[in-house]
Amino acid sequence: MRFTTDTLRRNGPGDGARAVARLCAPAARRRGRFAAMGRSPARVFAAACLAAALLAGCGGKPFNVKTQVALPAVAGAPVVESPAVRLQAAVVRDEDLLLETFDANLILAGVLPVNLTLTNRAAAPLDLRKARFEVRAPDGHSYKAAEAKGAFKRLIKYYEISTYSKPEYKKSQEDFATYALDTARPLAMGESRQGMLFFIVPDRVIQASGLKLIGVRLDAAQPKSAVELQLN
Secondary structure: OOOOOHHHHHHOHHHHHHHHHHHHHHHHHOOHHHHHHOHHHHHHHHHHHHHHHHHOOOOOOOOOOOOOOOOOOOOOOOEEEOOOEEEEEEEOOOHHHHHHHHOOOOOOOOEEEEEEEEEEOOOOOEOHHHOEEEEEOOOOOEEEOEOHHHHHHHHHHHOOOOOOOHHHHHHHHHHHHOOEOOOOOOEOOOOEEEEEEEEEOOHHHHOOOOOEEEEEOOOOOOOOOEEEEEOO
């Protein structure tokens, strides 16, 4: 069995470290001189395996985010329409897809990813720079969408990554940000745009049912109006 960083990404830092120890310790026991010397050398060898696995990425990217890949729209995702916009969105809970795309388990790290398709139904371009999104939990608490940089930093903190190349960190962060909904450009009449919204929320919210996506400032004629979509 071969250890890969996917173990850490999928299970988190604590479980990953234990997994390395489980994988490396049998190899230590196969070494006759370690068996003769008792448990301590085996532990040292397991620790060395973990250090080697973690240091293998030194100077590299914190996460190997796939580039130029658009996440598929979620089939049967909830839809809501207003005179100005149409929203179709769903929480991405496929952890295998998240690992394959972001090289990280966003759900485990407390980042709720929402795949959104937004369509402008108004007779004028929509300035998305003013748009705001939040997730409302069943208990009434609301959580504002985080910038992609904030979600990325959350992953860094969760996985306890402290050694990396600054240029590669920036590249990894930029690759991550390409998946976020583009709010810098106006949405033309009749245009649809797909992207991710990231919400940093407690675990109880990630696991909860009855979540709502709230979009505000999506109607130039009624800037204070809100559009609500039941996510689950």
